[in-house]
Structures are given as structure tokens and as C-alpha cells.
Amino acid sequence: MSWAQAILLARGLSRGWGGICGAALMGPPFSQVSLQVPRGLHCSAAAHSSDLWLVPPPPPPPRGPTRALAPHEELFRQASDGVRDKANFVRAVQAFGQHNVHKRGHVDFIYLALRKMREYGVERDLAVYNLLLDVFPKEVFRPRSIFQSIFIHYPRQQECGIAVLEQMESHGLMPNKETEFLLIQIFGRKSYPMLKFVRMKLWFSRFKNINPFPVPRDLPQDPVDLATLGLRHIEPNLSARVTVYQMPSSRDSEGAADAPEPHIVGIQTPDQQAALARHNPARPIFVEGPFSLWLRDKCVYYHILRADLLPPEEREVEEIPEEWNLYYPMQLDLDYGRSAWDDYEFDIHKVEEGPIFAICMAGAHDQATLAKWIQGLQETNPALAQIPVVFCLAGSTGELLATSSGLEEPPPPPPEGQEEEEDNQQRQQQGQS
Amino acid sequence: MALVHKFLSGTYIFRKCLKPTVASCPILGTRFADYCSSSLQKPVAAPGKNSSQRNTEGDLQGHHQREVALDITSPGEKPEFSFDKAIKDEIKDHCRRLKDDIVNYWRGPEGRPLHEVLMEQAKVVWQFRGKEDLDKWIVTSDKTIGGRSEVFLKMGKNNQSALLYGTLSSEAPKDGESGRSGYCAMISRIPRGPFERKRSYDWSQFNTLYLRVRGDGRPWMVNIREDTDLIQRKNQMYSYFMFTRGGPYWQEVKIPFSKFFFSNQGRIRDAQYQLLLDKISSVGFTLADKVDGPFFLEIDFIGVFTDPAHTEEFAYENSPELNPRLFK
Numbered sequence: 001m002s003w004a005q006a007i008l009l010a011r012g013l014s015r016g017w018g019g020i021c022g023a024a025l026m027g028p029p030f031s032q033v034s035l036q037v038p039r040g041l042h043c044s045a046a047a048h049s050s051d052l053w054l055v056p057p058p059p060p061p062p063r064g065p066t067r068a069l070a071p072h073e074e075l076f077r078q079a080s081d082g083v084r085d086k087a088n089f090v091r092a093v094q095a096f097g098q099h100n101v102h103k104r105g106h107v108d109f110i111y112l113a114l115r116k117m118r119e120y121g122v123e124r125d126l127a128v129y130n131l132l133l134d135v136f137p138k139e140v141f142r143p144r145s146i147f148q149s150i151f152i153h154y155p156r157q158q159e160c161g162i163a164v165l166e167q168m169e170s171h172g173l174m175p176n177k178e179t180e181f182l183l184i185q186i187f188g189r190k191s192y193p194m195l196k197f198v199r200m201k202l203w204f205s206r207f208k209n210i211n212p213f214p215v216p217r218d219l220p221q222d223p224v225d226l227a228t229l230g231l232r233h234i235e236p237n238l239s240a241r242v243t244v245y246q247m248p249s250s251r252d253s254e255g256a257a258d259a260p261e262p263h264i265v266g267i268q269t270p271d272q273q274a275a276l277a278r279h280n281p282a283r284p285i286f287v288e289g290p291f292s293l294w295l296r297d298k299c300v301y302y303h304i305l306r307a308d309l310l311p312p313e314e315r316e317v318e319e320i321p322e323e324w325n326l327y328y329p330m331q332l333d334l335d336y337g338r339s340a341w342d343d344y345e346f347d348i349h350k351v352e353e354g355p356i357f358a359i360c361m362a363g364a365h366d367q368a369t370l371a372k373w374i375q376g377l378q379e380t381n382p383a384l385a386q387i388p389v390v391f392c393l394a395g396s397t398g399e400l401l402a403t404s405s406g407l408e409e410p411p412p413p414p415p416e417g418q419e420e421e422e423d424n425q426q427r428q429q430q431g432q433s
Numbered sequence: 434m435a436l437v438h439k440f441l442s443g444t445y446i447f448r449k450c451l452k453p454t455v456a457s458c459p460i461l462g463t464r465f466a467d468y469c470s471s472s473l474q475k476p477v478a479a480p481g482k483n484s485s486q487r488n489t490e491g492d493l494q495g496h497h498q499r500e501v502a503l504d505i506t507s508p509g510e511k512p513e514f515s516f517d518k519a520i521k522d523e524i525k526d527h528c529r530r531l532k533d534d535i536v537n538y539w540r541g542p543e544g545r546p547l548h549e550v551l552m553e554q555a556k557v558v559w560q561f562r563g564k565e566d567l568d569k570w571i572v573t574s575d576k577t578i579g580g581r582s583e584v585f586l587k588m589g590k591n592n593q594s595a596l597l598y599g600t601l602s603s604e605a606p607k608d609g610e611s612g613r614s615g616y617c618a619m620i621s622r623i624p625r626g627p628f629e630r631k632r633s634y635d636w637s638q639f640n641t642l643y644l645r646v647r648g649d650g651r652p653w654m655v656n657i658r659e660d661t662d663l664i665q666r667k668n669q670m671y672s673y674f675m676f677t678r679g680g681p682y683w684q685e686v687k688i689p690f691s692k693f694f695f696s697n698q699g700r701i702r703d704a705q706y707q708l709l710l711d712k713i714s715s716v717g718f719t720l721a722d723k724v725d726g727p728f729f730l731e732i733d734f735i736g737v738f739t740d741p742a743h744t745e746e747f748a749y750e751n752s753p754e755l756n757p758r759l760f761k
Contacts, residue, residue: 025700170613170723198754203701206749211652211676233650234680293679294650297724304681340552344738348557350645351593351733356681 025199072096072109076116086128089113089120093131106135107160114167126173132164133182142188149190161186161193165200174204215295223248227265227361230293230300234359240269245376248363262363264373273381276357279307281386285357287374288392290365302361303370305377305389309354357381367391531627542635555738556639559621559716561595564588574599574617579606584617589731594647598729601720615725620656620717633660633712636690641740642716644686645733648677653730654719657693660712668698671708675718683733691745703755707747 076092096109113132117123141157143149152158161183168175175197183194213233220226228242245264279285289303324330358377362369370391378384537544560566567586574582584599603615624632642655653675661667671693678684693708694701716735720728753760 025702195755199701199703202752202755207674210674213650213676213678215650230679234678234682236678236682291681292649292727292729294724294726294728299726302680306681340549341554344554346555346557346643346734346736346738348560348734348736351683353683359681 025196072105072112075099075109076112084120086120086122086125089117089122089128090131093128093135096135103135103137106137107156110135110160110164114163117167123167124171124173126168126176126179129164129168129173129175130178130182133161133179133186136161136182136186138185141186141191143190149188152192158187158192161191162196165193165196169200169204172204175200217296219295219298223363224263224265226295226298226300227263230295230302230361231265231267231359233295234293234302235267235269237269237271240267242267243376243380245360245373262369264360264362264369264376266358266360266373266377268358268377268380272355272357275355276381277383279357279383279387281383281388283307283310284388284390286390286392287370288394289370290393300361301365302359303365303373303393304356305358305360305374306356307354309352365393367393527628534627551638553638555643555736556636557734557736558634559736560734561588561593561732563592567595569622570595570619571622572597572617572619575606575614578611578614579608580604580614580616582615582617584619586619594731594733596729596731597718598727600725600727601722602725603723604725613723615723616719616721617728618717618719621715623714631660631662631714633662633714636710636713636737639710639737639739640690640743641738642688642690643736643738644675644688645683645735646675646677646686647681647683647731647733648679649729650677650679651720651724651728651730652676652722654721655688655693656717656719657690657708658714658717659709660714662712669695670717671695677730687740689740689743689745691743692748694749703751704759705747705749705751 075095076089093113096106097103110132113135117128122128136157141154143153165175180194180197183191183197187193215229215233220229224244224247228244231242232240243266245266246261248263249261285305285307287303287305290301291304293300293302360370360373362373370393374384374389533544541547542550559569567588570586572584572586574580574584576582581602581604582600584597586595586597588594589596597619599617601615601617603613605611605614624634626632642657644655654672655675656670656672658670659666673688673693675686675688677686690708690710695705695708696702718730720730751759
């Protein structure tokens, strides 16, 4: 073997080892870009294009219009019969074992199955992953001597096992005892897949409950339930009341003349109700939106009803009369000098914004729907009839619009259709109704 | 103990300034590889060489500060500048900063009197009240490796907050080696002293990171990088998760520094140690939650403070199964 070939082989081997050691570690549950992607997964040791080739490789054959089939893809074709669900996937995986006892090409088959899982909708099913690990022949890849355990025994198979665990990790699945038993049976206790399994157990159990605002994994399909969940998620005050102003009506099969009514769900706390009752009718209040809220992987949009911040001279300071509570003073004016070591406040003026009176989620984002919401709000807030309501509806850019100067610049990428109108007719409507 | 360290490093600064080495040629801007942190793969355009040119670039690019790309020359007009004048201005600016630095050193750490620094319990590190505050941050996305995510940073409503927004796309780049993709990040620039000397933050008195943000319900990751002055630690960082609630109310996120776990090259390591706070280089936010779609994060300010109720030193134990050598 010439020295060039030896160098290439050594380089390929070392890259392969580095690939295994890198992939066996835990990526964070959100996939960050790992700067050294394990290269050994899909290409063999010597066929790396960035190497210095002594002999230039032959030009690649011209690719035909159709993609070449992966080795065992026909197993997925015949088993599916058009319907892609868990039963068909399981059947395809089991068909592989029946065809050849020696399970030749099981590594490629497992990679293919990992890619196909998303189409069949089983990527979050732990039993399917265990079934996939079951495809490996048992007891063959366990190292039997010290030398075998020092040099990575069957590196391609270990990489494949790590790839299965890595896909489990990226979907947030916790492996169970069956996975552990399978891994020990296939690779032995000192292997890299087993190491990754131990790390997964450790870090997943550490990070299981760190979300202070957990969202259930199975989101409700009904839009009204989803809107209720979203509104309760946004509003920290537990005494808030959720009201459904309009249920979604399904389209009639005869082609009814009415447009389908979108759902309107609103939320308001008693404090907000009181603040709205106290609001000065001379100042307008704004309906702004839509803003986006992500629940797991679903995006819902909400609108808010808010007022501008009062300038400092108009803000009224609430005076509590001294005899309000005879047991203890409600307001203490003690002037103890607090020196710097006791001061936990930040030396910055926090952003202050005007009060928010209500939030709603609706199926449509146009003014007619939101007007219905305002009308519904009027039932619990009669003061709303006297207050002018201004609709500032923009494209969903996710920022609150500027108040005093209007929009300074057009918000970024999606072009927005902004409408802003005084509504005296709104007031008349409210006066009449 | 941090103050003693400051005195030592202060004298070290003195010695270093007196003999400028070839390695740090600030004016010619040949420190590309040194300046950009390892998460960027394209070098940031050299700051300060022609400050006038940069200003025109900034105006032409519009109101939002896009991802910092390579040198974009303005299409039509030639900004008039003179090379010698720019260099002289630069030297004067750096010498003035050096003089301020020396004077501040005698006044106290970072120019503030010692008693004020010692008794400080809450400190605002980054605030977003003007355009110049946005210049202290760099935004990146997986466009650098060929992905499709976009991210922009601009001032929010009434110049009172910063808005980081964009679109995340987890479509993997077709370069044959990346299996997954889809991330956006906002990283603070490394603080620089006179003659572009790297400096670091010293937060050893504080124990909690405080953020006042308004998000859209997506989970973010907060990363802290330590200073790479003496030892090369370019790929190492400490991270933790920040869960935004979404909604129109401002959210206060308090993350104690004991919760940050250590990771190297994007993977959590087995041997965990607590984050040491005396040489912090930069803080960053990353979004990589594998959900495609638009996102936004509005930040009011970022500060550090001492939470007197938090007494934990480090949240993660090392396990003897993963690290037998630590337990011998």
C-alpha cells in the first residue's frame, strides 16, 4: 500500500472516529449547529471530496430525470398501498427481516427508515424506534476483547445506532428500558450508542420541567379551544374571564348567502374592567393587531384593546384617606436612608406603555370581526359606548405600533395593509344598541 | 478577590500598551480571524477604518440594521474621504480613549468610584434606547452555512426597545454534509478598549442575569461566552433556555448564573463546571426550535443583579458513570 493511500486511509479513519465521538455527545434539545458535523455518516472513509486527490476522480455520471431509488425503498412502496400510517411502516420494517436472514444492508435500511418516518407520521413514537433498533443483528457487534473495545468495533453500525438515538433526541423522546436492553444486546455496555443513551437519560430528566409556561403537547384542534388555551397562556392573571363572543359557523352545503362566521374569543380581567370604566371618554382607545403567538408549532394571532399612556400631568394619584383602615397604616412615609448596598433596582427607566383593557383572538383579522368583539365587550363594559375606538390593523409584524407619531417606517418584510379610521359611526352604533 | 485580579490585569494592560506588537495591527484591520467569534463564519467588516464610509452605508441600507455582511460599496455615489485623514482621526480617537482609560484607572474600576462599584447590586449592562445601542450587537442566521432563515434587528416602538425579528426556516442547506439547519442568533460584540484591545466584563459580584423581554412564545437559548485572552476557548460557551410567554405584557426573565451548563462545539459536555463570572466576553440569544415561521423578540434591557435568595452554586452534578475520572 503506497504512502498516499495510507495517509488517505488514516485520515479517513481518524475523521470517522472523531465523527462517532462527536455524535455520541448530546446536542442541546434544540438543534444548534454543531461545527463539526460527523462526516462518517453517509460517506465512506476515503471518498471525501475536500481531500487532496492525487488522481482526479472520474466525472460523475449525468444524472437522469428521476432520483435513483435507495436500496430497500421498494419495501416501503409495496407495504404502503397508498396509506401511510404506523401499521404500514411496521409492516415494511418487518418485511426487511423476512427477506434475508442475514439482514444484509441493514445500516442503509435503517437510515432510509429514519428518513421515511416523517411521511408515515411515526417520528414521535418510541415503540417504532425500538422496532427499528430491533433490526440490528444481536450479539454480533459486541466487543469481545480489549483491543476490540479500544478501536471502535463496527464503526458504521455504531454510527447508525447513534443516528437513531439522535433522531429520538431531536423529537424530544425519552428512551425507555426496552431501548436500553436492545442497545446492550446489540452493542454492549461500553459502546458509543450506550454512552449517548446514558447522556440522554441524564440531560432529558434535568431539562424536563424547566419551562415555566408549559404548553400541552397535543394542542386542541377546535379553534375556540385553541384560542382559549392561547389567551389563558398570555394572561398571567388567573381571575381573568374568557368569553366566547361568536362560535364558528360551518358553511352550509347549499352554498348559503352568509359568509362563514369566524370565532371570536376574548379575555378580560376584573382590574382591566375597572380601568376601562374609569377611562376618560375624551381619549380614544385603539384596537391593535394582529400579533403572533406560537404554541408549540402552531401560530395564532391576537388583538389587543389598549389606550395611550397618560402624560404625567394628567395622571391622578390615588389618595387613600387615613381612616380607611384603623388597624394599620396603609401608607408609610418612612424616610430611612437606604445606601447603595440595599438598592436592588435597576438604574434605568423601564419602558412604560399604556394600559391594556382586553385581548381577543378571532378567526379573521378584519375590522368587521373586531367590531363585533367591541360590541360584545360593551355588554360587560357599558362605558365603552362613549369612548371612540380606533382600529390600527397592520400586517403581522409582531410589534406594537408607535402611538404618537404613527408608523415611522414601513414594517419589515410582509407588506402591510394598514387602515386607521376614526369611527363616529361606531359611536353612533354603540349609542343605538 | 476580583479587585486584586483587576489590579493585576491593569498593570498587564500597561505593559502591553507600551510595546504594540505586530499581531494587533488595528488600523490596517488585519485581525479578522481574531475579532470574529467562532459562531460567525464570514468575517465582520472591519470597523473604524473609514467611519464616514460606514455611515453612508448605514443610511443607504435603510432603517434596519441587517445581518452584517461583507463590504457593501454604495451603488452610485462615491463618498469623499481621505485615507490619511481617516487614519489620523482614528489614531487620535484611540489615543483619547487610552488617556481616558488611564485616568479612569486611577479613579476606580471602569472609571467609577470604588465604593459605588463594591456596593452595586443591580447593573444595567445593555440597554436599547438609541441606534448606537444596536451597534453593540451582531445578528447571524444560518444563511452563513447556506440556509434560508432571515433575521433583522431594529429599534422598536418609540426608540424604547430593540426588536429582533425574522423568519426561521429549518430547510437544510444542500451542501451534502449538513443534516439539520435553522437557527438565528443575536450576539453582543466583544467590548473593546483603546487600540481595539479585547476587554471583558466582570460580573463576579452578581449572581443572576435579568432580561426584560416580550416574545411570541418561542423558546430561546441564552449563551454566555468567556474571554479567550489567555487560553483559546473559542467554541465553548455556557447556555440556558429562556422561555417567552408571548402576549402584550413585558416579561421579566431572571436566570441565575448557576443554571448555565457548559457546551463545546454545540454539544453538551459530560464534565460540567460552573460559569466563572470574572471574564465574560459576550452574551447571545439563539432561536433554533425547529419550527418554521416568523418570530420576534422585543428586548427592553439586559442587566445583572444579585439575588439574595439564590444560594445555589451550580445546578448540575457530574455523574460517576459518565466521568469516572473525576471521581477517583
